[in-house]
Amino acid sequence: MMATPALTVQQALAQFYQEHDFGEDGGVNEKLAYLKIGPVSVPIPNTQERREMIHLHDLNHIINGYDTSWRGESMVSTWEFVTGGWGFRPFIWGLIFSAMCVGLALFPKATFKAFVRGTYTRGLLDLRLPKSVLMSLIISDLQQRLGLQPNGVYPVLARHRWQFAGLYVVALGSWLVLILGAVWFGYRLFS
Template sequence: MALVHYDEGLTMREARAIYFEVNGFGADGGYGDAWVDFKLGPLPVPFPNTPARVRAVRYHDLHHVLTGYDTNTIGEFEISAWELGAGCKDFVAAWQLNLGGLFAGLLSAPRRTVRAFLRGRRSESLYGRPFEALLDRTVGDLRREMRADAPSSGPTVSDAL
């Protein structure tokens, strides 16, 4: 688990390969594994790597690259909040996993979690876009397009509605 800033000129395919390597996820990101572990602090919590989870986590991994949220426990809570704020479309597994991360984040790191959610409200997620085409785009282009490079700000009236 390491926080890495990905150069804007890299393709998402290149950045994702670095992300997999730095985090020890293997060449395929663990997408083919039957089970995956979520680390809750030092404790691994295994759960099945279902097709619905793999469908969602392919985008989730790209969101880590674009937003800069870490893959440690707090970083996962932040990316959960960000993805909920930005929208998970029809990715049911993303909604389920992210709601758990949001609530855990609100208990353990409330300010960071709320800040990530508000940042997500001002961004767009990649969920639902043609996946393979995203891998050929550059990190910088996608960050700007989805407004992932926008700084966090306080809540607005639309956030309360």
């Protein structure tokens, strides 16, 4: 999954989109994007927020070596969350929070590893680079700027375990509240 370190960001993204059949520029001009849940593709709105940021999310897959499986999406979303996320973009935050929750529930070890990595590295938005400059960077140079180590090994500290446990409780607790709220709303609506 890891792109050749000598490729430019633009070349690596083009390769990523071709390998995953995501269309030109990751489907940025489509009205809908599709979320694969098993054999089913669920349409989600391809909002302006998403169109502006999808190349960065896809680049995060590339520079971290995370695939596009549910496990990989959970890991990249957790890394994005920990490195500071997406500024004030509520729809994007909702997507990464949801994917992170999937990881917390189904892939806790991998999600923890991505969490720890995120505490040692920076996110792409921290660089504040114009898109044209970002696209011309070499992947290995970009990884170095963000503090991503080639071997991907980051020491686990006691604070990581406590922080992750807190995140786990908050994330899964919020989903429980949403589910109970939906059940209550459904009960009120149909009784």
